[in-house]
Amino acid sequence: MTNLFSRRSVLGAGGAAVGAAALGSLGIGQAGASPTGRLWQSERVRYDSKYRLVYTADDEGNRIPDFSHAGYRNGDSPIPHVRTVKTVQPIEGDNTAHLQAAIDEVGLRTPDRNGFRGALLLAPGIYPVAGTLRVNRSGVVLRGSGDGADPAKNTVIQATGNTPVSRDVVVLGGSVSTGWRGEVAGTRTDITSDWVQVGSRSFDVADASGLKRGDNIVLIHPCTEAWLASVDHGGTAKDAGWTVDSQPITYNRFIRSIRGNTVTVDVPIFEHMRRARSQSYLYVWDRAGLVTGVGVESLRIDIQFAGDPDVDEAHAWVGVKVRQVEDAWVRDSTFLHFAKAGVETTEATRVTVRNCRALDPASVITGGLRYNFNCESFSQQVLFVDCYASKARHAFISNGASSASGIVFLRGTSEGALASSEGHRRWSQGLLWDNHREVAPKVDLTLGIYNRGDYGTGHGWATSHSVGWNCDTGTTKLVVQKPPTAQNYAIGCHGIITGDGPFTQPAGYIEGANRTGLVPPSLYQAQYLDRHR
Structure with a gap:
């Protein structure tokens, strides 16, 4: 699967004719259900007459968000096949140091124009590993020869x-989690929109002068007493309720555009942000320690x-x-x-x-x-x-x-x-x-x-x-x-x-x-x- 879906695959086997005309011919219009009872659409997200998805909100403004940005490069590119640059065989005894040395060797290579250093291929066989293997340099792939049980054909760690x-x-990636706390000086600014609805990508900020298109930003919705009160302090039954600062809502996003003090990000937010309950803010993240473009493939x-x-x-x-x-x-x-x-x-x-x-x-x-x-x-x-x-x-x-x-x-x-x-x-x-x-x-x-x-x-x-x-x-x-x-x-x-x-x-x-x-x-x-x- 490359995340590049056909319209037929989206409609399924029952949707042989595709698009707005197909939906009409099946008796599915903006109201939702087919009179035959065979095919139907949800009232919350459905196709309109132009075969575009339409989302409806309830009286509180709740609506289904767009989940389609999940995955490698937000699903906008298929997972690449990175060229094999080194192949290793299993050795007797513990293979941890043997494999780590090979991973590190690939990690020292110069990245290509796409940022990939190459793939380390593990030939078929059994590799006893008593420690941890760390793929901690960007652009490195750890690739086996197959994930089956037979070591004559597959790679078994x-x-x-x-x-x-x-x-x-x-461990695929860096060594220490930072919680995205690395803040670039001079970039913090409050979000001034009174309400940013779930599923939104745009909002106003107090000062966009420290921001630019392409910036990797972190949005914080602080966990305040007013927000906690609105969610019943977590609804924890017999346990003590959640406390101030215990559950900040955090988003990692990229700026797609800035117009005046209105910022548009790449991925929707998945929660309402109401300024009266919590003063949200954002800053540019320094991306310290981040590892990119790494993978594990075809091993057991x-x-x-x-x-x-x-x-x-x-x-x-x-x-x-x-x-x-x-x-x-x-x-x-x-x-x-x-x-x-x-x-x-x-x-x-x-x-x-x-x-x-x-x-x-x-x-x-x-x-x-x-x-x-x-x-x-x-x-x-x-x-x-x-x-x-x-x-x-x-x-x-x-x-x-x-x-x-x-x-x-x-x-x-x-x-x-x-x-x-x-x-x-x-x-x-x-x-x-x-x-x-x-x-x-x-x-x-x-x-x-x-x-x-x-x-x-x-x-x-x-x-x-x-x-x-x-x-x-x-x-x-x-x-x-x-x-x-x-x-x-x-x-x-x-x-x-x-x-x-x-x-x-x-x-x-x-x-x-x-x-x-x-x-x-x-x-x-x-x-x-x-x-x-």
Whole structure:
């Protein structure tokens, strides 16, 4: 998949004739539903007579945002095939130093005109690795020969031992997360628009003289008492409510244009910013330590463990940690027997995880573990597509709280789920589960777009302005609930679609539950195509 979708793929098999005329011929107009009952459109986002997507807002101004900027280079370019510049074979014993030296050698090469230094190819075989491999120079790709189990044809990294304790096997990106705090002097300015609606890209600032087109900026919506009061201090049930400064909403963006003091950014915001509740501001980020244009491809990481897979966790915890990066990818790879995650992102922007499998975790079945595909803090514009998880507690999850947003789980499959895929805690925003599927789950709630009350440490409202689109949870629950000041959505989903969650809250927006024929069948793909017309 290159993210370049045809109109036919967006309409699906039922849309043989495409465009406005096709929608009209199918009886689908601006009102939404087909009189035949076969194909229908949502009232919240639908095609108009010119085959453009139209979004409607509720009385509070809540509307579905555009998720199509997720992924490598915001989805505007396909993941590149970077030229192989070095090939290595496995050696006897621990291969950590052997592989790290080869990675570092590639990292010393001069970047080409596109910023790529080259790919290190690992020939087929078994590579025992007792430490951590670090792809920490921009433009470097770690490439295997395949992710199958047969080492005669594929690259198998066997992660051995537990030193350091609970380590990552591969770190793709920088060494230390900064929280995007590096502020270029003289660039901070307040956002003066009284209200910036969810899904907006433009707003006024007090002084744009220190800004220019192309600047990488960080927007901060401080966590004030007025904002906390508007969201019921997080809705944390029996736990203490969230406190001032605990949940600042943070966005990493680029300036697309400046007109006077009006700034337009590249990606929409995923939350309302009301000046009366919080004085938001922005600054130019210095991008210190950022690693760009890096990838992991076509390999198998098999973490070695001893004993019972539901008990032993004295081994590596994460297959690939994607950290302090922009424009990175992990594709065509398999991760086994991790304790926490197959792929985990943190301080990561514009990342694609494609055609990966995170299987059979080995750990105690408890909190903080078995998050097979996991977004931690400062994860934004991350796209997971065609990924498969097994035996997860939370297969496809945002655990990044209020600094995580714009995350898309497209065509994900979870088999044998032990808990729900979900926004996990403390006001993550703008999550999309698009054509998510559950297979043989072990629990009765498998997708949560909801309030988590006093779960964890006052998780409360776990997500806002998030969507389940054309998902199938089988005979289990998809719980969608409405946060104060915001909305969550379940549209065209199949299963038990309900607002009845573990903590009593108003139901979110539910439309077309257990009804086939939703047009478009994929929201992300439709939004992508609409943006590139």
